Amino acid sequence: QQPVQSPQAVILREGEDAVINCSSSKALYSVHWYRQKHGEAPVFLMILLKGGEQKGHEKISASFNEKKQQSSLYLTASQLSYSGTYFCGTEKGEGGSEKLVFGKGTKLTVNP
């Protein structure tokens, strides 16, 4: 069951903030956030494990609400380099060989 991401697309001006959501109908063990630029591989941003933690990475942070099976990615004071498609990948179990199930992605465009 793939997670549902919203919104599908966001257009920002440099310096604006954005929130990208990822929700699942199944209980999750972890949520992984990636950013992909056109023609490139997904680049890992952060992982959130069961426990409802929040993580930060420069001006990008994320939260994971285990009860609601939802994760949100927060991008503050966006930069041009933030443009790309953001994917959440979810895992239902803690085994090392668990697959990631990806959402359809959120395309973020940051304009000057």
Added chain:
Amino acid sequence: EPEVTQTPSHQVTQMGQEVILRCVPISNHLYFYWYRQILGQKVEFLVSFYNNEISEKSEIFDDQFSVERPDGSNFTLKIRSTKLEDSAMYFCASRGGSFWGASTDTQYFGPGTRLTVL
């Protein structure tokens, strides 16, 4: 920083031909994966591999697909008889972890091989 590498970066083949996509996972990683991404779509899981055997495979991973870890470093995906619909970007990923427990690490993706089937 260690990274996953993949070769070739682009492979063009005729329908019905066999292709082998190669990956060198990050050294000391234990879990290996293949994913694919059709242009403009989401990343889809194909197969996971651990301890020299397949852990899980998706419905996409039919009898035409196989994976192998022929030596201590390479991890290959073979498509025996390619179809037009196999055209996609194929990503290899690897993940660290312990032999006895769960991994709290993420999966690190290689740069991908773009497969074009004519």
